[in-house]
Amino acid sequence: MAVRDGIGEPWGTRTPYEPGEQWPVRVDGFLDGGLDVSEVDTWVPSASVLHSNGDALDIAVKDGRIVGVRGRAHDRVNRGRMDPKDLFGWQASHARDRLTRPWVRDGGRLVESDWDTAMDTVVARSTQLLNERGPGAIGFYTSGQLFLEEYYTLAAIAHGAIGTNHVDGNTRLCTATAAAALKESFGCDGQPGSYTDIDHADVIVLYGHNMAETQAVLWERVLDRMAGANPPALVCVDPRPTRVAEAATVHLAPLPGTNVALMNAILHEIIVHGWIDKDYVRAHTVGYDELEHLVRDYSPERVSKICRVPAERIRAAAEVIGGAQRLVSTVLQGYYQSHQATAAAVQVNNVHVIRGMLGRPGCGVLQMNGQPTAQNTRECGADGDLPGFRNWANDSHMEELARLWNLEVSRIPHYGPPTHIMQMLRYIEQGSIRMLWVSATNPAVSLPELARIRSLLSQERLFLVVQDIFMTETAELADVVLPAAGWAEKVGTFTNADRTVHYSGKAVDPPGQAKPDLDILLDYARRMEFRDKDGAPFPSWTDAESAFSAWQECSAGRPCDYTGLSYAMLRERGIQWPCGQDSPQGTERLYEHGRFFASPDDCEDYGHDLITGTPVEPTEYRALNPDGKAIIKAAEYLPAHETPSAEHPFVLITGRTLYQFHTRTKTGRSPQLNEAAREVWVEISSEDAQAHGIGEGDLVEVRSPRGRVRAWARITRIREGVLFLPFHYGYWDADGEHDRAANELTITMWDPVSKQPLFKTAAAAVTRVASGQGPAPAPTTTASRPVDPVPETTGGESALVCEVFTDGGAA
Amino acid sequence: MKLGMVIGELHRCENKLASHLAVLADRHRTDHEIHHVARDLITWSHQHIRQLSDTGHRFGLNLAQEPGRDPGLPRAVREKLSHWFGCRPEPGLLLLADLRHLHLVAAEVSLNWELLGQAAQATKDTELLDLTTRCHPETLRQMRWANAMLKVTAPQALTS
Numbered sequence: 001m002a003v004r005d006g007i008g009e010p011w012g013t014r015t016p017y018e019p020g021e022q023w024p025v026r027v028d029g030f031l032d033g034g035l036d037v038s039e040v041d042t043w044v045p046s047a048s049v050l051h052s053n054g055d056a057l058d059i060a061v062k063d064g065r066i067v068g069v070r071g072r073a074h075d076r077v078n079r080g081r082m083d084p085k086d087l088f089g090w091q092a093s094h095a096r097d098r099l100t101r102p103w104v105r106d107g108g109r110l111v112e113s114d115w116d117t118a119m120d121t122v123v124a125r126s127t128q129l130l131n132e133r134g135p136g137a138i139g140f141y142t143s144g145q146l147f148l149e150e151y152y153t154l155a156a157i158a159h160g161a162i163g164t165n166h167v168d169g170n171t172r173l174c175t176a177t178a179a180a181a182l183k184e185s186f187g188c189d190g191q192p193g194s195y196t197d198i199d200h201a202d203v204i205v206l207y208g209h210n211m212a213e214t215q216a217v218l219w220e221r222v223l224d225r226m227a228g229a230n231p232p233a234l235v236c237v238d239p240r241p242t243r244v245a246e247a248a249t250v251h252l253a254p255l256p257g258t259n260v261a262l263m264n265a266i267l268h269e270i271i272v273h274g275w276i277d278k279d280y281v282r283a284h285t286v287g288y289d290e291l292e293h294l295v296r297d298y299s300p301e302r303v304s305k306i307c308r309v310p311a312e313r314i315r316a317a318a319e320v321i322g323g324a325q326r327l328v329s330t331v332l333q334g335y336y337q338s339h340q341a342t343a344a345a346v347q348v349n350n351v352h353v354i355r356g357m358l359g360r361p362g363c364g365v366l367q368m369n370g371q372p373t374a375q376n377t378r379e380c381g382a383d384g385d386l387p388g389f390r391n392w393a394n395d396s397h398m399e400e401l402a403r404l405w406n407l408e409v410s411r412i413p414h415y416g417p418p419t420h421i422m423q424m425l426r427y428i429e430q431g432s433i434r435m436l437w438v439s440a441t442n443p444a445v446s447l448p449e450l451a452r453i454r455s456l457l458s459q460e461r462l463f464l465v466v467q468d469i470f471m472t473e474t475a476e477l478a479d480v481v482l483p484a485a486g487w488a489e490k491v492g493t494f495t496n497a498d499r500t501v502h503y504s505g506k507a508v509d510p511p512g513q514a515k516p517d518l519d520i521l522l523d524y525a526r527r528m529e530f531r532d533k534d535g536a537p538f539p540s541w542t543d544a545e546s547a548f549s550a551w552q553e554c555s556a557g558r559p560c561d562y563t564g565l566s567y568a569m570l571r572e573r574g575i576q577w578p579c580g581q582d583s584p585q586g587t588e589r590l591y592e593h594g595r596f597f598a599s600p601d602d603c604e605d606y607g608h609d610l611i612t613g614t615p616v617e618p619t620e621y622r623a624l625n626p627d628g629k630a631i632i633k634a635a636e637y638l639p640a641h642e643t644p645s646a647e648h649p650f651v652l653i654t655g656r657t658l659y660q661f662h663t664r665t666k667t668g669r670s671p672q673l674n675e676a677a678r679e680v681w682v683e684i685s686s687e688d689a690q691a692h693g694i695g696e697g698d699l700v701e702v703r704s705p706r707g708r709v710r711a712w713a714r715i716t717r718i719r720e721g722v723l724f725l726p727f728h729y730g731y732w733d734a735d736g737e738h739d740r741a742a743n744e745l746t747i748t749m750w751d752p753v754s755k756q757p758l759f760k761t762a763a764a765a766v767t768r769v770a771s772g773q774g775p776a777p778a779p780t781t782t783a784s785r786p787v788d789p790v791p792e793t794t795g796g797e798s799a800l801v802c803e804v805f806t807d808g809g810a811a
Numbered sequence: 812m813k814l815g816m817v818i819g820e821l822h823r824c825e826n827k828l829a830s831h832l833a834v835l836a837d838r839h840r841t842d843h844e845i846h847h848v849a850r851d852l853i854t855w856s857h858q859h860i861r862q863l864s865d866t867g868h869r870f871g872l873n874l875a876q877e878p879g880r881d882p883g884l885p886r887a888v889r890e891k892l893s894h895w896f897g898c899r900p901e902p903g904l905l906l907l908a909d910l911r912h913l914h915l916v917a918a919e920v921s922l923n924w925e926l927l928g929q930a931a932q933a934t935k936d937t938e939l940l941d942l943t944t945r946c947h948p949e950t951l952r953q954m955r956w957a958n959a960m961l962k963v964t965a966p967q968a969l970t971s
Binding site: 133134136137165413415416417419422423426427429430431432609611612613614615638641748749750752755 | 841842843844847848850851852854902903952953955956958959962963966967968970971
């Protein structure tokens with residue numbers, strides 16, 4: 001047993017292991033106020049909800065309150081470990097400012113109300129809009145943090161009962177490109193690899209993925225491999241000096257916005273040196289010749305001038321990747337939120353496809369997610385996809401969906417892809433969407449160009465419904481606010497970034513009149529009197545478990561097959577889909593033996609032109625890929641749409657820190673987490689800081705053509721010419737002007753394929769405003785580690801975590 | 812030989828396409844995807860114009876290397892107008908009209924590449940054939956983009 005500072009030592013004690021061995025167990029536990037394990041009344045199984053990793057944990061309950069957590073020893077994802085947000089984030093559930101009653105706008109002010117008044121207001125406006133303007137006047141914007149059952153219900157209500165095409169989730173900001181890249185390369189969404197591929201890999205490449213902070217427990221898995229015999233080589237692509245970059249054999253820090261050029265140079269080297277599996281390419285792929293032709297022009301010398309990375313370092317990275325026997329690649333926001341997002345992420349798939357490195361232990365692509373339940377938003381059809389990865393352009397898929405829902409097929413819009421949030425905002429701007437229902441997300445802080453977002457969401461003609469657990473910045477603009485139950489206050493399931501499905505139990509009652517999101521949605525459906533084609537109430541299900549059953553039926557035969565799962569099985573441990581008749585224990589890796597889900601009749605998507613975003617027509621796809629092979633798609637590099645200028649000489653990128661999540665609605669209310677990163681800072685290189693007369697901790701102003709932000713300067717080894725702002729800091733706990741949120745500065749632009757907004761390519765300027773009171777309030781344990789020594793980030797007495805090294809499981 | 816005539820006509824049409832893309836980009840600045848992708852697509856037409864100008868010399872043509880100037884209102888005025896009208900419903904219809912027109916102009920360019928490609932094969936002019944093989948697919952992509960954006964934006968614009 002060991003004790004660690006859960007804040008100051010976020011990755012805990014090493015448990016080294018060798019290639020092919022099982023990752024050792026280390027059970028982390030934290031109980032509030034020095035409680036003893038024996039004093040806990042009950043332990044309720046769940047998994048983490050403040051990142052996408054899906055760490056399985058038990059929630060400790062005493063006297064009807066949550067008092068702590070411990071990791072689940074035998075879960076495949078974390079083998080007992082927990083990261084800082086898992087350990088401390090649950091405290092927000094008991095925050096005094098939880099929403100406990102509905103609020104309704106009356107004479108310009110939000111006033112406390114009751115469920116009947118609030119729901120009748122929503123129903124009245126919905127009915128009026130449906131009668132006067134039709135379903136296209138109503139839009140839904142949901143989350144990556146609800147449960148599977150809730151997304152499926154929302155998808156059924158929006159696509160089926162109302163018949164609007166305007167359904168999206170904030171997954172658009174975090175995971176849309178992961179889904180898009182998988183669809184382009186493999187015809188269908190679904191994570192090819194598995195976390196267990198880390199156990200076998202000899203090379204791990206992290207593309208724009210600060211795993212140490214976004215999936216801290218998975219990073220521990222990598223660290224444990226690094227600490228054991230025959231460790232893997234790491235390659236890191238990131239402009240920041242992350243912990244991943246520090247651990248890497250080769251670190252590339254390209255100029256933001258140039259990922260496609262870099263990928264093309266890596267592919268160029270792989271092809272020139274013949275590090276490809278020709279038999280695999282011949283048997284299982286289409287499109288290779290086009291790739292070979294296109295990357296011919298991308299020599300490391302040429303690309304070194306675009307990315308401003310030395311050519312020999314690009315060669316060195318390509319050599320490591322090309323020499324790998326068991327290659328794992330992971331991708332995240334450094335690619336997904338940057339210029340040419342899908343094109344760049346697809347090139348990572350291409351590396352694996354041409355090297356034949358898929359569907360075997362240690363050979364996997366992990367196109368990551370940013371949020372805990374983003375995978376469910378995608379598979380259930382609540383974010384621009386249709387339920388069960390069905391293809392909107394395939395009529396037989398749509399007939400299937402209509403049969404499942406017992407609706408006329410014409411009632412479900414499928415004349416185009418579901419409308420993405422940025423386009424919905426445009427329709428709100430033009431006044432054709434008149435009602436927007438936002439659940440469990442905070443667009444007034446998280447979307448780009450906030451001045452525009454605020455003005456759109458506060459329009460008189462827009463009826464805004466917000467369903468959340470706190471009075472967020474978005475809720476304050478709403479016409480109706482619905483108080484929701486949070487994690488640990490309701491039952492459901494959710495799926496992490498490697499397809500592991502977890503059950504999440506109800507540990508405590510929600511505060512006041514707050515209700516599970518599922519109940520709110522079903523209540524709406526009943527009050528709206530939605531009916532199927534035989535006149536029966538629609539959706540037909542009534543609670544979480546019956547929603548899960550309905551979803552199982554919808555998932556049957558699709559890649560995300562849940563038919564072999566049950567709540568009882570999932571209470572025991574996480575299981576990876578597909579889990580059906582042929583795979584009752586779940587499926588570790590997709591695409592074994594080069595078998596894909598890409599045939600024209602099965603595939604979720606026919607793909608797009610990676611440059612223009614134009615969808616491929618069904619007939620074209622049928623001609624291109626009749627046998628359903630992997631699709632190799634090449635893309636030329638294009639310069640970013642906003643590049644530095646004399647007036648705005650920096651490239652601004654935004655992102656996360658380990659200790660906070662999203663707009664801090666939960667982590668900002670968890671004392672240990674909040675203290676570790678309590679105020680906004682901006683990271684700048686020593687050279688740039690010196691040139692602008694900026695010292696550590698000085699107050700600076702960052703400006704872009706769209707706005708300005710004041711932040712404390714943190715001087716780090718970030719690449720020159722780049723500024724980094726964490727995007728967590730909004731206004732719920734700040735006074736005064738709109739000068740704190742990173743998205744005051746970001747540009748309104750998105751990737752033409754995935755429609756993911758670009759948070760990592762805005763031009764900006766920086767000036768010193770005043771000297772600081774000490775070092776910047778940024779953590780020292782992470783990518784924001786300062787160049788000059790400052791007091792270390794620690795959690796002290798209140799953050800002590802117990803570690804137990806045993807296969808027994810009990811902490 | 813009437814090849815020179817086709818090249819000259821193609822050069823003229825590519826100019827027209829480039830200026831339509833420029834107008835589209837400026838006029839629909841608040842439709843951000845349209846604005847940015849249209850700007851990217853202009854680059855292809857500009858490259859075609861330069862390559863046609865180079866090829867033209869062989870056929871005794873003296874075609875401009877650089878694209879012609881945009882017709883109509885100055886760009887700054889168009890962008891301002893697009894911001895002013897950004898939150899009214901009419902731009903949805905204007906966008907449909909502009910995309911529809913763009914598709915037709917791109918189709919004209921595409922047909923001319925088709926003609927040039929056929930002629931290049933008949934005369935066994937491999938250099939000319941290479942040019943059409945390089946450029947024509949990009950014209951088709953411009954055309955398909957206009958069609959796709961039309962398809963996506965039409966339902967809301969026409970039924971709201």
